[in-house]
Amino acid sequence: MIIILLGAPGSGKGTQAKMLSSKFNIPHISTGDIFRRNIKENTLLGKKAKMYIDKGQLVPDEVTCEIVDDRINMDDCRNGFILDGFPRTIFQANELENMLQKLQLEINYVLNIVVTNQSVITRISGRRMCNCGQIYHIDRNPTKIDGICDVCGEATYIRDDDQPKTIKTRLQAYHQATKPLEDYYLKKGLLINIDGEPAPKEVFNEVVTVI
Numbered sequence: 001m002i003i004i005l006l007g008a009p010g011s012g013k014g015t016q017a018k019m020l021s022s023k024f025n026i027p028h029i030s031t032g033d034i035f036r037r038n039i040k041e042n043t044l045l046g047k048k049a050k051m052y053i054d055k056g057q058l059v060p061d062e063v064t065c066e067i068v069d070d071r072i073n074m075d076d077c078r079n080g081f082i083l084d085g086f087p088r089t090i091f092q093a094n095e096l097e098n099m100l101q102k103l104q105l106e107i108n109y110v111l112n113i114v115v116t117n118q119s120v121i122t123r124i125s126g127r128r129m130c131n132c133g134q135i136y137h138i139d140r141n142p143t144k145i146d147g148i149c150d151v152c153g154e155a156t157y158i159r160d161d162d163q164p165k166t167i168k169t170r171l172q173a174y175h176q177a178t179k180p181l182e183d184y185y186l187k188k189g190l191l192i193n194i195d196g197e198p199a200p201k202e203v204f205n206e207v208v209t210v211i
């Protein structure tokens, strides 16, 4: 099963993707996570991506498509995967078609997580990350001990690109480059809109009901 998650930054794509990944036992592929890991490890890819990400801009299509192509060609992707944060442009969506054609695979669902701009801003500004992959929110999903991850005990942190100024640029990029994908997948009969405003578990229930 191949599932694509669409939605604004902070719409909860990553959270839903993780839950889907464990329910269906297929890999969760987040281009944002791949970039962040590479930035942390200071790889060549990390260096290329960092200057765009820190400004809230999209990483160039060729760079992004290459990492996705590599990833979906790995053995663990044979039974499907969840794409979170890719495609984000029409160019990327067309490239994905080519990649999947070579693999003789097809997209099953495109889930569009719908939230208001205001929710995006509230969510992102309260978001806290942990290196183990857990994501928290200072009001909606706080850690038991302030600033310490419940799962692994490490200190949580704010993503570099979650600063207010950068959030604005990311939202602009979303509206300009990514929004047109809704129409793109609607025309292919793949788009399903999901109300992303309720709590993560409720959103997940809706997701599971529609697929």
Ligand code: ADP
Pocket (backbone or CB within 6 Å): 008, 009, 010, 011, 013, 031, 032, 033, 035, 052, 053, 056, 057, 058, 059, 060, 061, 064, 084, 085, 086, 087, 088, 089, 092, 161, 170
């Ligand atoms: P969010 O969805 O909250 O913006 P992500 O972790 O998906 O967070 O992405 C973080 C950043 O990584 C983006 O702002 C962008 O700079 C870069 N990025 C991620 N996926 C892509 C993509 N498909 N194309 C271009 N840039 C991307």
Ligand code: ZN
Pocket (backbone or CB within 6 Å): 130, 131, 132, 133, 134, 149, 150, 151, 152, 153, 154
């Ligand atoms: Zn942790």
